[in-house]
Amino acid sequence: MRVLLAFDKFKDALSARQACDIAAAALRTRHPNWTLDPCPLTDGGEGFLETLTEALDGRYDHRSVVGPRDRNVSASIGLVGADRLPAPVREILPVPSGTVLAIVGLASGSGIELLAPDRRDPWHTTTFGTGELLHLAAGRKVGAILLGLGGSATNDLGLGALAALGLRCLRAGGRAVVIPTPATWPEIARLAGRVELPPVFIACDVANPLLGPHGATATFGPQKGLRAEDFSRLEGEMARMAGMLCGHFRRPESLAAAPGTGAAGGIGFGLMVAAGAKLVSGFELVSRWLDLPARLAAADLVVTGEGRYDVTSLGGKGPGAIAAEARRQGKKVRIFAGSLGVPADAEHQAITPAGVPLPDALRRAPELLAAAVARLL
Numbered sequence: 001m002r003v004l005l006a007f008d009k010f011k012d013a014l015s016a017r018q019a020c021d022i023a024a025a026a027l028r029t030r031h032p033n034w035t036l037d038p039c040p041l042t043d044g045g046e047g048f049l050e051t052l053t054e055a056l057d058g059r060y061d062h063r064s065v066v067g068p069r070d071r072n073v074s075a076s077i078g079l080v081g082a083d084r085l086p087a088p089v090r091e092i093l094p095v096p097s098g099t100v101l102a103i104v105g106l107a108s109g110s111g112i113e114l115l116a117p118d119r120r121d122p123w124h125t126t127t128f129g130t131g132e133l134l135h136l137a138a139g140r141k142v143g144a145i146l147l148g149l150g151g152s153a154t155n156d157l158g159l160g161a162l163a164a165l166g167l168r169c170l171r172a173g174g175r176a177v178v179i180p181t182p183a184t185w186p187e188i189a190r191l192a193g194r195v196e197l198p199p200v201f202i203a204c205d206v207a208n209p210l211l212g213p214h215g216a217t218a219t220f221g222p223q224k225g226l227r228a229e230d231f232s233r234l235e236g237e238m239a240r241m242a243g244m245l246c247g248h249f250r251r252p253e254s255l256a257a258a259p260g261t262g263a264a265g266g267i268g269f270g271l272m273v274a275a276g277a278k279l280v281s282g283f284e285l286v287s288r289w290l291d292l293p294a295r296l297a298a299a300d301l302v303v304t305g306e307g308r309y310d311v312t313s314l315g316g317k318g319p320g321a322i323a324a325e326a327r328r329q330g331k332k333v334r335i336f337a338g339s340l341g342v343p344a345d346a347e348h349q350a351i352t353p354a355g356v357p358l359p360d361a362l363r364r365a366p367e368l369l370a371a372a373v374a375r376l377l
Contacts, residue, residue, distance in 0.1 A: 045150025131164025310341020
C-alpha cells in the first residue's frame with residue numbers, strides 16, 4: 001500500500017509538516033510495510049516559505065524585521081536557483097535562466113500567529129516587516145520574487161510594506177508616518193516616492209475583491225480582531241487610501257474590484273498598484289512545485305486534512321482539491337480535521353471528541369491526530 005500524506009496546517013496547533021509526520025508515525029506503527037509519501041501542503045500562509053525552499057534544496061537568508069505590531073521578529077527569505085525550478089513551474093513563473101528566485105512568506109514577517117490573541121487588532125498591525133523582506137530579496141539582485149499570501153494579521157493595503165520599500169506617507173505639514181497602520185491613516189494627507197522591485201508574483205487562492213461585502217475588511221477583519229462596530233470606519237479608510245494609492249501611481253481604481261485584491265488585508269492590491277505585481281494560483285503553483293500529479297497517481301490511498309474542513313475547503317485548493325482529484329482517479333481518501341463543517345462519514349473524520357473545549361483541542365492536537373489515524377486506518 002502506497003500512501004500519500006498531504007496535510008495542510010491545523011491553525012494554532014500543527015504545521016503541515018508536523019501533521020504529516022504525526023500521521024506517518026501512527027501508520028508506521030500499525031502498517032510497517034506500507035510505503036509513505038509525506039507531502040506537506042501550503043496555501044501561501046504558514047509553511048509556504050519552508051515547503052517551497054526545502055523542496056528544491058534552496059537556501060535561507062535570515063533577518064530581524066518589524067513584526068505585525070511593535071516588536072521585531074526573526075524572519076527569512078528563501079533563495080532558489082531559477083534553473084532548479086521544474087518546467088511546469090517556469091510556465092507560471094518566467095524567471096530568467098541563470099538567476100535566482102526569492103521566496104517570501106507574508107506569514108514570516110506579518111503573520112497572525114506571531115501575535116497572541118489579545119494583541120490581534122487590524123487597526124494597529126502592519127506589513128512593514130514583509131516590505132523589509134521584499135527589500136532584502138531585491139537587494140540580492142534576484143530575477144523575480146514570489147510572495148505567498150495567507151495567515152496575515154493585517155488589513156493595511158500593504159501600505160506598511162510599501163513604506164519599507166520607499167513610499168513616503170506624509171502628513172499635511174510634510175512629516176512622514178514612518179510605519180503606517182490603519183490607525184494612522186487619517187493623518188496621511190499625501191504620498192511621495194516610488195517603489196522599485198524586480199518582477200513580483202503573488203501566490204494567492206483567495207478571490208475576494210478589496211472592498212465591499214466580500215472584501216478584505218468584511219470577510220477577514222473579524223478573525224484579525226476587528227470589532228463589528230468598527231467595520232464601516234475601517235472600510236471607509238480603506239477606500240480612501242486605495243484611491244490615494246491609485247492616484248499617486250496613476251493606476252485605475254477599478255483594480256480594487258479584481259479577484260484576489262482582498263487577500264491578506266489588501267497587500268496584493270498595494271503591490272499590484274505600486275509595483276505591477278501579478279497574481280498566480282497558489283494551489284496550482286504548489287502542485288507543480290511538489291509534483292503532486294505524479295505523487296497522487298502513484299498512491300493507493302490519500303490521507304489529507306487541516307484544522308477546519310468545511311465548504312470553503314471544497315473551493316479548489318488544498319485538502320479539498322487533493323481529495324477531489326483522488327476520488328476522480330478512483331483512489332481511497334481519508335480526511336482528518338480538527339473540526340468538520342461537512343457531515344462526518346467514512347471519508348471525513350473530526351479528530352476532536354465532542355465537548356472538548358477549543359484550547360484543550362489545540363493543545364492536544366498531536367495526540368488526537370495520531371489516535372484518529374491509528375484508529376481509522
